[in-house]
Amino acid sequence: MTRFAFIVHPLTPKHAAKKYPIAQYVPDPILEFYLARKSPVLMSKTSIIRSETGAETEGWYIACPLTPKQMMSLPLELVYKRIHQCTEMAADLGAELIGLGAFTSVVGDGGITIAKNARIAVTTGNSYTVATAIEGTLRAAALLDVDLKSSTLAVVGATGSIGKTCALMLGREFGKTVLVGRDLARTQAIADGIPGSVASIDMEDIKQADAVVTVTSSDAPVILPQHLKPGCIVCDVARPRDVSVRVAKERPDVLVIEGGVVALPGSPELGIDFGFPPKTAYACMSETIMLALEGRPESYTLGKDVSVAQVEEMLGLAKKHGFKLAGFRSFEKAVDEENINRARDARRSAGSPNIRVPSSGFAQS
Numbered sequence: 001m002t003r004f005a006f007i008v009h010p011l012t013p014k015h016a017a018k019k020y021p022i023a024q025y026v027p028d029p030i031l032e033f034y035l036a037r038k039s040p041v042l043m044s045k046t047s048i049i050r051s052e053t054g055a056e057t058e059g060w061y062i063a064c065p066l067t068p069k070q071m072m073s074l075p076l077e078l079v080y081k082r083i084h085q086c087t088e089m090a091a092d093l094g095a096e097l098i099g100l101g102a103f104t105s106v107v108g109d110g111g112i113t114i115a116k117n118a119r120i121a122v123t124t125g126n127s128y129t130v131a132t133a134i135e136g137t138l139r140a141a142a143l144l145d146v147d148l149k150s151s152t153l154a155v156v157g158a159t160g161s162i163g164k165t166c167a168l169m170l171g172r173e174f175g176k177t178v179l180v181g182r183d184l185a186r187t188q189a190i191a192d193g194i195p196g197s198v199a200s201i202d203m204e205d206i207k208q209a210d211a212v213v214t215v216t217s218s219d220a221p222v223i224l225p226q227h228l229k230p231g232c233i234v235c236d237v238a239r240p241r242d243v244s245v246r247v248a249k250e251r252p253d254v255l256v257i258e259g260g261v262v263a264l265p266g267s268p269e270l271g272i273d274f275g276f277p278p279k280t281a282y283a284c285m286s287e288t289i290m291l292a293l294e295g296r297p298e299s300y301t302l303g304k305d306v307s308v309a310q311v312e313e314m315l316g317l318a319k320k321h322g323f324k325l326a327g328f329r330s331f332e333k334a335v336d337e338e339n340i341n342r343a344r345d346a347r348r349s350a351g352s353p354n355i356r357v358p359s360s361g362f363a364q365s
Helices: 021-025 028-035 068-073 076-093 112-117 126-143 161-171 184-191 203-208 245-250 283-293 308-321 337-349
Strands: 004-008 041-045 059-063 097-100 121-123 152-156 176-180 197-200 211-214 233-236 255-258 261-263 280-282
Touching: 004 076, 004 283, 028 068, 059 076, 059 283, 076 097, 076 112, 097 283, 112 121, 121 283, 126 161, 126 211, 126 233, 126 255, 126 261, 126 283, 126 308, 152 161, 152 203, 161 176, 161 184, 161 211, 161 308, 176 184, 176 203, 184 197, 255 337, 261 283, 280 283, 283 308
Parallel strands: 004 059, 004 097, 097 121, 152 176, 152 211, 176 197, 211 233, 233 255
Antiparallel strands: 041 059, 261 280
16 A cells, blocks of 8 residues: 655644634734744544545645745745655655645745655645646536637636646637736746737736636735626635635625535545545645555656646546545535526626526536
């Protein structure tokens, strides 16, 4: 049996301290001072995870104590040190492969340096994250009766490893693609390789989009209520979220879905709560698990590029082992038929010309 480990981390200082009630009254700067000096800790161990092929694995969750804000502001050497400590702990536990969760896959060079210095294999999980983002966006578009060829896609964070490949693979399905990044020259270079796409550094430009995939490395929301057209689909792959919670409160006419939520085969106990239904996990974690089930403890998805071939291979492994896109969730709640109908009606009321023949209704996998 090939065993795995997966790195998690707090999204905010208060998130790190929620198991200690008194810490809720401690100012964030003091908590951050403490977290910056804290070593990684073992969080939990999974039960046996059994593939539909009969292959088995199990793994551990290791908590890196740093928040996204700290990973962006502290010296890179310190951040690498904490992540390396996680890989060492995983190796000592018996894991042969470790997945970099959330911001640990973003910081620095996307896992390359970590992998070079680790005793075990390392993956960011971004290949399967891309696959599920594409699958989720297309499924949501079908439910809202979006005619892709006459519709506009926007990808926010288009210069990142996930965003770039989402743009490349999803862009060929839509009539027009708007790529949004921080650096216009880098964003334009990607747009040059995708027919029918334009580059932008202005979030206002996503107002024209019928579907948005967002996956930035920001530690704060970048998509606000005024950025979205009626009936728009937003697949938010980023952690922390790119979409402001204000969108849920002020724009019930749009459909926001969390990207990369996967239903695992069998009935494993993960031993950790991600705010998802039982037996579900992030796509990046699922990639790590699938590689373990394959008996392939290898550094798979690293750096700032995800190839189409890697995405397609992960789709094949998901089908082989029984991993499926879970039912849609939005701001930690299940998306139901009312949510779908409200967004579809908003598109029609706005007079969107790109509405195809109505679908048969809402269904979750």
